Amino acid sequence: MKLISAGAAETVTGSCHLLEINGLKVLIDCGLFQGGKKVEAKNYEDFPFNASEIDIVLLTHGHLDHIGRLPILLKSGYSGDILATNSTNHIAEVILKDSAKIQQEDYKRNIRKAQRKGKEGKIKDPLYTLDDIPAVLSSLKRIEFNENINLGNKVVAKFRPSGHILGSAFIEIDSPEGKIIFSGDLGNYESSLQADAKPPNEADIVVIETTYGNRNHRSMEATEAEFRELLEQAIKNQGTIMIPSFALERTQVILHQILKQQQAGRIGKLPIFLDSPMATKFTKLYQACANEFIEPIKLELQKGIDPFEPNVLEYTVTAEQSKAINHMKGLTIIIAGSGMMSGGRITHHLKHNLWRKNACLIVVGYQASGSLGRLLVDGRKKVKIHGETITVNAEIKTIGGFSAHADKDDLLKWISSTGNAKAYLVHGEPKVMKHFKQSLNSRGRQAEIVKWGREYQLNQ
Ligand SMILES: [Zn+2]
Numbered sequence: 001m002k003l004i005s006a007g008a009a010e011t012v013t014g015s016c017h018l019l020e021i022n023g024l025k026v027l028i029d030c031g032l033f034q035g036g037k038k039v040e041a042k043n044y045e046d047f048p049f050n051a052s053e054i055d056i057v058l059l060t061h062g063h064l065d066h067i068g069r070l071p072i073l074l075k076s077g078y079s080g081d082i083l084a085t086n087s088t089n090h091i092a093e094v095i096l097k098d099s100a101k102i103q104q105e106d107y108k109r110n111i112r113k114a115q116r117k118g119k120e121g122k123i124k125d126p127l128y129t130l131d132d133i134p135a136v137l138s139s140l141k142r143i144e145f146n147e148n149i150n151l152g153n154k155v156v157a158k159f160r161p162s163g164h165i166l167g168s169a170f171i172e173i174d175s176p177e178g179k180i181i182f183s184g185d186l187g188n189y190e191s192s193l194q195a196d197a198k199p200p201n202e203a204d205i206v207v208i209e210t211t212y213g214n215r216n217h218r219s220m221e222a223t224e225a226e227f228r229e230l231l232e233q234a235i236k237n238q239g240t241i242m243i244p245s246f247a248l249e250r251t252q253v254i255l256h257q258i259l260k261q262q263q264a265g266r267i268g269k270l271p272i273f274l275d276s277p278m279a280t281k282f283t284k285l286y287q288a289c290a291n292e293f294i295e296p297i298k299l300e301l302q303k304g305i306d307p308f309e310p311n312v313l314e315y316t317v318t319a320e321q322s323k324a325i326n327h328m329k330g331l332t333i334i335i336a337g338s339g340m341m342s343g344g345r346i347t348h349h350l351k352h353n354l355w356r357k358n359a360c361l362i363v364v365g366y367q368a369s370g371s372l373g374r375l376l377v378d379g380r381k382k383v384k385i386h387g388e389t390i391t392v393n394a395e396i397k398t399i400g401g402f403s404a405h406a407d408k409d410d411l412l413k414w415i416s417s418t419g420n421a422k423a424y425l426v427h428g429e430p431k432v433m434k435h436f437k438q439s440l441n442s443r444g445r446q447a448e449i450v451k452w453g454r455e456y457q458l459n460q
Pocket of ligand 1: 061063164185
């Protein structure tokens, strides 16, 4: 067995791992690098392997940092199947089309910028366009959770629930050469939607993510109480409550949390807007798949309650509908993309409301340095939005506990089921990985931090 990583090696994005097992070349995930120019430049580098030699691709889940380089893989010569769960198939279509659209828009904007500076000809082509997506979609094949999938050469793969987002899986691969497990992204064991990741079987090797390998999340009970108090306070102020949200999973968690507060009688009916076409698409998918979630959600469904539709939710589709929200007076909740507030419809709502003393911004996701969200969280009193300077009088509050990722204790619990499997650490910042490696070593386990492009002989 041999492993070569082409992403998520000493970083948290760009997941892409090539496994050579019993004469078969299997690629696990093919994600985009995200987060700043330096990291994103890696998307233009060649893969450290020959794409046309890969036999099959397996996807752990539909996040862009796990699937976003698939169009490049196909353009580099890959022509085989791409296996993923049913929900991941649906998610991949939305995510890849959106990614292509952003690539094209960024390219056009960069061209205009260069023309104004008189520096034409230096602009990189978009990584891919909408025309490249149909080929990926027709290579996608649906598989079932827990199904034994014969990949050829006596290599068998099994996708098992990982509790991270809808459709997410970790993958166990068995062969005469040995058994290896790829964790993909593991879920928060206290998620309000997803069941815990299934305990993996014993294996020889485990390739594990380490995003939060150095710390634990606040408990869900404390997080929910925090959210409730913020909503209650904001309702007293009778202003606009803005929740910038990531379209996939986090939006649905927030919608469900608002419904829970309404069911407990903490907050009454109030106008709630889901102002993100992409989040709306994913919410419809979550509604259609609600049976895949934890028991309380299934029970709600049996009672005829939609777990992702609080009272009174409105989906705003067109730009006109979105603008109309800003003419409303009094208390409203607006959930809008993008999550880090660097673009999207949330920026219009921020422009209209940040100067108001009775408005409230509730930040429920990670804010990368350099994003508008980070400036606001850091307490900036004036920010620029669409070229206009806006004074910040609104209350800015952060809630960190709604993460979709396993924390350190969750990771240690999950890996403890793999027996003596040697751990190869991926998908983490170097400092965090070092910490997690020490935690494994102190438990008598072997662990290695995976480096980009290096070849690892696994069965020695
Ligand atoms: Zn993920």
